[in-house]
Amino acid sequence: MAPTPSPLSHRPSLITQAPITTGTLxxxxxxxxxxxxxxxxxxxxxxxxxxxxxxxRLVTSTLAHGGFLHLIFNLYWLKLFGPLLEERLHPLLVVGLFLTIAAGSGAAQFAVGVGGVGLSGVLYGCFGFLWFASSRVDAFRGLLPQSTIKLMVGWFFLCIIATRIGVLNVANVAHGVGGLMGWLAAWVVLSERRTRPYKTLGYYGLLGLFLLGGSVWRGGLLAAFAGEGYIAYSSGLAEHDGSTAFLEAHGELERDLRGDTENWEDEDWEFIAGRATSLLERFEKESHPAPAVARILYMRAFARMRQREYESALEDAERALTINPNEPGVQPIVDSLQLWMKTVEP
Incomplete structure (x- = not known):
């Protein structure tokens, strides 16, 4: 006898029966x-x-992804979860669910940092909705196997640990808020008609709190939850908010450093160092450079270190710490370069 397929294998046709998910993908x-x-x-x-x-930006930031694996992972899980919702909910309800979770999770993540990219918050929202509904409503019952629940919960905590130890930089707040909003959305949608209006107000009230957190209350939240270096870096970017050229150039340099840099050649690092140098020539002329300039110095130091220009790399890293003593990632470069240079001294 053939094994009974998992409920997740009984998905509606992606294009014909799940157009919202298809469009989102x-x-x-x-x-x-x-x-x-x-x-x-x-x-x-x-x-x-x-x-x-x-x-x-509350939506486009969730649609963009930082790397190929990031994109594939999120598309895969949305392809699994999205059609299960579309098959059982009104299309407008699914659109509203996607948009509110994207806005709420993105705003919450931005409230405690510089924000993230990716559909992970929406994915955890879909998961939260299905998890709540699968144990309470017949139309959803059994849709999520225990193995999927354990995987999603385990991945959530694994990402937190990986972020804390510096292995990955994950938007954990977006994951948590997305899951919470999906769970609450199911609590609202599947409730009795007489209580639904009050629960709906509660859901949108929570969304409003997240939006306030990302805007009006963001300064206080950053001070409470972010490290000093991160705050200074964010403040440095904010000082250049009036300079679209700086923000765009800085973003381009960040994107240049994405990908499999382990296989890069010297000319690739030379390009990065050159881009950083051109930025510094434009924006480091101020008598008191903004902390964001320290990030560009860090990028050039890293590139020069990969080019084996160790003295220049150390000089850049030390200058970065002069501008922002808590600039993330710089102190380890200084320590390692100083140690290496001591070992090679005659």
């Missing part, structure tokens, strides 16, 4: 490609403008 691929290679992708990531004149 397509937009995610398109936005991500433009984010990587477009000539002007500055409108995509989350910035304070997302809460005023450019609200689309």
């Amino acid at each position: 397509g937009f995610a691929i398109a936005i991500t490609i433009y984010f990587w290679y477009g000539h002007d992708p500055g409108f995509i990531p989350m910035t304070p403008l997302g809460f005023s004149s450019e609200p689309w």
